[in-house]
Amino acid sequence: MKCTTGLLRHLFLLAALLLFPVAAHGESNEALAKKLANPVANMISVPIQINFDDNRGPNKDGERWTTNIQPVIPVELSEEWNLISRTIIPIIHQDAVNPGTGGQSGVGDLVQSFFFSPAAPTETGWIWGAGPVFLLPTGSNDSITADKWGLGPTGVALKQAGPWTFGGLFNHVWSFAGNDDRDGINATYLQPFVAYTTPEAWTFALNTESTYDWKNHYSTIPINLTASKMTEIMGQKISVGAGIRQWLDSPENGPKGTGFRFTFTFIFPK
Template structure:
């Protein structure tokens, strides 16, 4: 019963995206599943995708009795600007269900704050094979509950650099967000996010990925460092290409009231190759 809100929202968005495929997905695809799996490892690839990433964490709060389900809906839309450049839009819309994150907090469910990243990226790699993109990142105060967001507008730079050699992909993504406006009673946002990543894609389109999604809060001077290991595979459901998988995470370092120990992740991604 307690998980009902997040799953209702999950299936609502899944239904919208599935109806979308009736109009834009063709029955034959020029790219192999292996090539698509490699594109999913590249944050600035020219591939429309809609990932649904469901995370579970526990041992939250000063008494370690809180838990959180976090569904990140992350549509990625590349746009051709000219013969040399693409603009890649990456949105993270969090849907949250959490309990007892601090004494007396009880339960909250709803939307969190939206994070919108825009990457201007050359269509061709550098002479040394490096792929890169850079642009602005925006924090939008869309949370439906005070405890699900920062109640701040934020802005900052973001960048990604990576290299793909055979089955291997390695690189890093980073951003820094400063709050510009919002509720004066809430703590300012001043945070640096870094995500080094490494993945290996097999001939049958399975990807083994390792990354960290580390955040340093300059206001509280604290790190949050989850280490994630996932396994995904690209396959077809009828005429719809998808990537499915999951994995585990370990909180190597956390904030005073943040998650601890092990967590889990499930991933379901709709793919719309050109």
């Protein structure tokens, strides 16, 4: 019942976003789907990613819904260079994760990345971008915030060949300020990915979103398998998808077993 209630709450929020008025666009759904597989494509998009994981907490009876709102906004700096802004705003609802505290809901910590990326691929077809990443302690509840300010480098490299997109994204964050009573942050994030896009604008993707905590010496490693379809609803280009994840490793109180992911990405081509 808790799973159903949480999903309905998040789907209601997503349904409201469909009311945004937009103009019609000329690019094919297949072309847009391939652009969407590129994290530094010169295209405005608003991915909304809903994740459900359970078996959390010391008693393994906790669950968490995390809705990541991830606007991607490119800025043309010149004919040769773009600046890609990628923001992750997590909205979290969890139950029984911390024994004796019940459930908590609120906004988590914001992650802001900037990628300076060449407007054209290299001679060998590689697309890349690099820049800074910032962690902001915007969490509205003590149980869903690190309560630390952080920064570090981030980068992405990928290649698109026919229907295939493959590459990887990374960042490393060190904390430099914040609540002295909280552990410092020294963490590496790695996201290798591969995706296949069909002429019918289906995209099948496989990735990991691994984090290694250098301070506490543990890994968080989920494997994600998703399928998505580019379509149009009320004149709005949107990619809708779903998938599963399997946790290969996580800290003692972290998620275990199988989780689920639902994605809704609003596309605003030029």
